[in-house]
Amino acid sequence: MGMQVNTNLAANNSYRNLAATQNDMSKSLEKLSSGLRINRAADDAAGLAISEGLKSQVGGLTVASRNAQDGISVLQTAEGSLGEVQSILQRVRDLAVQAGNDSNNADSRTAIKTEVDALGKELTRIAGSTNFNGTKLLDGSATSLKFQVGANGDLNSQIDVNLSGANVTAIANALTGGSISAAGTSFAIADITALTTGAATFTSTSGGVTTTVVTAALADTADGSAASFQSVEEYASALRSDASFSANFSVSVSKDANGAGNGIVVTALDGGSVGVTSPDGAVGLAAGSASAALTGGVRFDTAANAQASITLIDSQIKSVSTARAELGANQNRFESVVKTLAISKENLTAAGSRIRDTDMAEEMVKFTRSNILTQAGTAMLAQANQSNQGVLQLLR
Template identity: 50%
Template structure:
């Protein structure tokens, strides 16, 4: 009896060890076939939690890389259009210089004026139609979350302006000290010439105060009958002017009202909420650039047009420089994101992926133990048969 019991225990031990070894070999096969050390939470609960967090970061960063690449495409599209605008402004300036010469007769000036006007219309067309997908880029809406506007009509047109911007921002905090603006033009200058002079002074003052310089702009439009000029102050932030244009109280109260279709210029360049980079593109049109398309009919008008075009060229060049700087920044952002993806992927791999060499050693060990366990179980069963042979 004691002999049979001992042999049954030996067989049970052999079976138990064989079962454990077979389970280990199954796990090794799963890890080797999937390539993952963690195939379910039970394999490593803490490691699974960490690796899933890293995996989410890696996925977000890869999408952020594509977002930054799209941002570069947007910037390149806008800058490419402005390159052509620059060429047209250069040609318009050449025409203005030519028309300023007293040797030109009326027919020659008329011919120059026709080309000048056509170029101006093309600048307006490019400004209103240049788009990336359905997002307009050069109409002043890109990157502007709200368009705040104040207007005032004057008759006759003033030749000098002065005003203080006492508030510029998203709350009621006053500017201390206020931003002071002054500009003047010759008596025969156009309203657009004065608007261009104002914007040049305004941009300089805004940048000196720590702003980008394009948060607030002035434009002018002349009535069809020539009796009055409507001045428009518009910006992407709330603003308040203390005196207004030529003390005429334009937008003396904070304007209100949002544009109908604002376009966000924020690009998500990170895996987490709030990791964005904003791009603002100013409006590019003859009005916003302070160019009168009918200024070559007189020698004085042509001379004034040269000054206005110099200002317009500077405005467009500054915007192109900003876009170029944004493109360089996005390229560096992409490089940084790719490095982060590489490092985080390596970290996630060390936690979650199978060490193939180590797991192959474990699998081979389990194979050997399975073969040995099977042989030993067979021997244990054979021993029981030997006991039965004593009864024969």
């Protein structure tokens, strides 16, 4: 091998190896200082794409868990108020049972109605004041609420909570005779003997939907006469005894100035307008007007009306119980969601860590190796630079 001055191959080789070693050491320092194995896409393009997707999921699950916990708070707020609503309804029912006793005079029944009216106002206040972050929960304005409990944009990431059964405004109106329940529909009975013991058909129209109820053959059990009815009270009693009718309607007797029954007042428990198709006016039952001089809602002026009120109140208690049960079931569901999200977040975080985080021990081994090679490369570059000094001996 000749002796050249312009080109020092040994030095060039040493420099190239030293530059590569210093580049490796720089990357090791970057990973050790950041704690990340992937600091830029060039470190691991595929790993970066996967880890960013996992990072989005983990972030979404974190927020979704908070959403689910907010959902629990919303349901607890609504269910707590419904618990008090049910207590009020139980008190109203006790008063209705008390009013059903004819030991009460008119003043006693008026006093009972006064307390019921006050409790009805409290129901209205509860309906208007129960809210979460400004969203009213029990006044009927929010029939359902959606909660984002997943990290994605599909239907499985949302839970829809039904609040239609938790309409305390409707309950208050049903008790006090407000716009939803109205006063009921009065039916004049021109000829009571024309009302046979056959089936009767009533309809209730609420929200544009008509519900038709057909009773069984009505039996006159008041005086043992099965052929026909002898009084309006007997006919009303037969209607109350029918399961299909009592599940959808309440009935009371309207009286003339002399106190004699001259018709019935039918109120739909769903607050709809009432119609009758059989028997019709040809056999003595004629539809009247809902604007008759009736107080509507629960009424305690007679024992029969108090009994009809008990049926109405029972239906409202059942509605509240159903609504509370649904809210409780959804609350348990949200608690399960929170636990599931915590497990998913933990597993996805571990998966992302395995892809993106640095193994500090392994990287320290690489750094130490690069550091030693850098020192050795620097020494060898110095030696290579001195290797051509022998040419000076030839020039003397």
